[in-house]
Amino acid sequence: MFYAYALRDGRLALQEADHDLSQALWIDLIQPGDAEMARLRDLGVPLPTLAEMEEIELSNRLYREDGLDYMTAVLPGENAAGDRVSMPVTFILSGARLVTVRHHSPRPFLTFPARAERSTLGCTSPDRLFSGLIEEIIARLADILEGVGRTLDQTTADIFQRRAVGAASDRLQAALQSVGREAETMARVRLALLTVERILAFHTAILDDRPEADRLRPVIRAQMRDVQALEEHGAFLGSRVSLAVDTTLGMINLQQNNTVRILSVIAALFLPPTLIASVYGMNFTNMPELDEPWGYAFALVLMGATTMGTWLFLRWKRWL
Structure with missing residues (x-):
């Protein structure tokens, strides 16, 4: 046209x-x-x-x-x-x-x-x-x-x-x-x-x-x-x-770095409890805490204390 x-x-x-x-x-x-x-x-x-x-x-x-x-x-x-x-x-x-x-x-x-x-x-x-x-x-x-x-x-x-x-x-x-x-x-x-x-x-x-x-x-x-x-x-x-x-x-x-940092902190917080749970999950005969009535509570308190200690350490280093 x-x-x-x-x-x-x-x-x-x-x-x-x-x-x-x-x-x-x-x-x-x-x-x-x-x-x-x-x-x-x-x-x-x-x-x-x-x-x-x-x-x-x-x-x-x-x-x-x-x-x-x-x-x-x-x-x-x-x-x-x-x-x-x-x-x-x-x-x-x-x-x-x-x-x-x-x-x-x-x-x-x-x-x-x-x-x-x-x-x-x-x-x-x-x-x-x-x-x-x-x-x-x-x-x-x-x-x-x-x-x-x-x-x-x-x-x-x-x-x-x-x-x-x-x-x-x-x-x-x-x-x-x-x-x-x-x-x-x-x-x-x-x-x-x-x-x-x-x-x-x-x-x-x-x-x-x-x-x-x-x-x-x-x-x-x-x-x-x-x-x-x-x-x-x-x-x-x-x-x-x-x-x-x-x-x-x-x-x-x-x-993205902030997201990765948050995930890294979460992984660090749960690392000590995971280690403790792994230790007490081993099937060895000579593990006295397994036979004690306070063994379960002791493991929970230990996992909580290590988690809190890790969190305080990260705060002290200003990584949080």
Whole structure:
């Protein structure tokens, strides 16, 4: 399927599916089929396949062919099943229109058409439209990083809360899972920032061929600075993720050590009584206490006294 937008009164307006695509300023294709690919070929815009878009070589992601500039970025979004994924999105820029090819749903492609005219350069030309869409993508990546930061603030605060031991175990496990999800989100965002930065560098190199090069160049430089700032912020959040993981694992180890310590103390307390019971459980003939009426009480008192003595010794050593 696809969405075609034309320029009306300085704003993007959605065209009907059967409308003449040659009048469209932006054509957004989602999982294009053979029919959509044929219609774009008739416009002189051959579309790359998903396999070609997923190639990691720069020559397959950033190139010029027959007057068309092909630029591919890997952006986070949702697939048809609603799962969070990172997949390639190809921008095909010409003097007449912007064509985007994607196989998932990054949020900027859903929000940008309604506010394209409010971007820095507006949407009156394909170059300005492309610049505005990149601006929307960068803003979305910044929002995701901000959300990761808020989640990390909440998670780290929850890790250090004092609660019951039973609740602490579940809390630490939930915190570790939350940090793991945010780490995965961070990885997707940092990959997107890297590919967007490459797109902007490529676009800057070919900008002299554009009629609005002087107007576009400062905006692209500003976007490059924004991407670099977000990359630094992403690195900072990455260190926070590592700290949160280390802290959570440390708390889990402390909790496990405390449990093992309690079990060790219990075993130490019952060691002397067990030894005494084992001695009097031996079947030797010459054991006088076995024939005395006070033998059973004597064994019980001896086991209790050794248990209390062991407990007092552990308290004196501050091992309890």
